[in-house]
Amino acid sequence: MLELKLIEIKKPEDVNLILGQSHFIKTVEDIYEVLVNNVPGIKFGLAFVESSGACKVRVEGNDPELKELAAKNSLEIGAGHSFIILMRNAFPINVLNGIKNIPEVCNIYCATANPLKVILAQTEDGSGILGVIDGASPKGIEDQADMAWRKDFLRKVGYKL
Numbered sequence: 001m002l003e004l005k006l007i008e009i010k011k012p013e014d015v016n017l018i019l020g021q022s023h024f025i026k027t028v029e030d031i032y033e034v035l036v037n038n039v040p041g042i043k044f045g046l047a048f049v050e051s052s053g054a055c056k057v058r059v060e061g062n063d064p065e066l067k068e069l070a071a072k073n074s075l076e077i078g079a080g081h082s083f084i085i086l087m088r089n090a091f092p093i094n095v096l097n098g099i100k101n102i103p104e105v106c107n108i109y110c111a112t113a114n115p116l117k118v119i120l121a122q123t124e125d126g127s128g129i130l131g132v133i134d135g136a137s138p139k140g141i142e143d144q145a146d147m148a149w150r151k152d153f154l155r156k157v158g159y160k161l
Contacts, residue, residue, distance in 0.1 A: 005119075
């Protein structure tokens with residue numbers, strides 16, 4: 001039997017997240033090291049869904065609120081070997097390559113600050129992530145004013161000169 005589920009990630013609007021899949025329990029500590037070594041002052045919570053042995057949601061981080069939210073979201077998703085990182089004072093672009101380079105990281109589903117829904121396939125044995133719905137559908141093609149806003153935004157947040 002296969003059931004499709006749609007899980008909405010719960011997080012504050014100012015929080016960015018990365019959702020991925022890994023294959024080994026040391027993921028929690030390896031991601032922790034990447035985050036603190038790449039962005040001084042980052043605040044984060046991360047959770048990893050162990051899919052063998054004790055099958056626990058393993059949790060780390062340096063922000064109690066984000067740790068609790070990461071744990072609750074991971075428990076609700078429940079997909080084996082998935083992980084979620086919730087972060088403040090950093091953007092996914094600051095840490096994404098470091099996370100991708102962790103040997104046990106298999107896949108990154110998304111990196112976003114948008115509202116996020118996770119599409120799951122649930123069986124009697126467990127569940128797996130099929131994909132994500134990241135944000136909203138487009139409302140048109142950018143015009144000159146939109147282009148100017150985009151360029152200005154990138155300069156305001158320090159990603160362009």
